Amino acid sequence: MKKYQGYLIDLDGTMYRGKVKIPAAKRFIERLQEKQVPFLFVTNNSTQLPEAVVANLADNFEIHVKPENVYTSGLATADYLADLDPNKRTVYVIGELGLKQAFLDQGFRFEEKNPDYAVVGLDYDVTYHKFELATLAIKRGAKFIGTNADTNLPNERGLVPGAGSVIALVECSTQQKATYIGKPETIIMEKALKKIGLKKDQVIMVGDNYQTDIKAGINFGIDTLLVYTGVSTKEQVAKQPIQPTFQIDSLDQWEV
The missing domain is CATH 3.40.50.1000 (HAD superfamily/HAD-like)
Incomplete structure (x- = not known):
């Protein structure tokens, strides 16, 4: 299986489910950190500062990351307009x-x-x-x-x-x-890729929602990994004309 040099990762449904922990998500992030593989949480939530996202992950889900690992639709919107004119x-x-x-x-x-x-x-x-x-x-x-x-x-x-x-x-x-700006549009993906400093063929988009996370990856032309811990079901995804690159039931199944 291809080894990716960077990961773009959704939050709700992928790292946690509302207020419910997904233990495999914590282990997945720790594997990335252990192997020093860059990752960026790409979230449509524009309301919070990256520091608040980091605090939520640490305090409620025992996932320990840094603010620079978080990229919100708010940040992407400001980056996009700053580059326009x-x-x-x-x-x-x-x-x-x-x-x-x-x-x-x-x-x-x-x-x-x-x-x-x-x-x-x-x-x-x-x-x-x-x-x-x-x-x-x-x-x-x-x-x-x-x-x-x-x-x-x-x-x-x-x-x-x-x-x-x-x-x-x-x-x-x-x-x-x-x-x-946000998923499934390509603008947030373009800005996230620029932030992580890699090329399209070096990264993969990981998420639980076909309509936002996976479509964002498909629209942007990068590989996708759908994990069935959140919104989308296998029955729903089977009907889609374009399938995710990979599908798994748990992030424990994924080798970094």
Whole structure:
């Protein structure tokens, strides 16, 4: 079996299931660390800072990594816009700290009325006024960006609205489609590959969700590993026209 020089890895459903530990995931990361194989957690969650993701992994799942091992859709969004045009540095953001801090770290300035970009992500305190500001900014010419298209998020209460649901409201009010950054789009994959410093044929995308993780790898043209510990089932995946490169029941089955 091919030895990969780097791993792009999903979090929820792959490293853990909500608040439930996946013991094989901890062992998998420890094998990567032992063999000094680079890895990057690629997550559609734009709300959290990498430090918060690291703390959650350590405190709740005994998986010990560093902030530089985490790449969120918030970071990818800021990286993407920073590379688009060095002269456009103003942004209006609907989102949480993780997204806003990513823009501050890239030297962007927040602007409500005439920003270069209107970025919409998951915001737990979203209001009509925030939607109004985003809508008016886009109508005035701001480029419309969505962090990711996930319509729902699983939590202990069930499937709650995700970033895609928030973005859809602004799409409706502006009659414009957002440019999406997160999985299964290729933008987040391009930026993640740049961050890990490897080539496409050297990395593999690992995840539990065919529609996001595996499609992201397929769309980007890299190998994929689907692990059946989360969202997708074997019956669902069998119906897909393009199959993952590899499929396993547990990360314990995978040799690094």
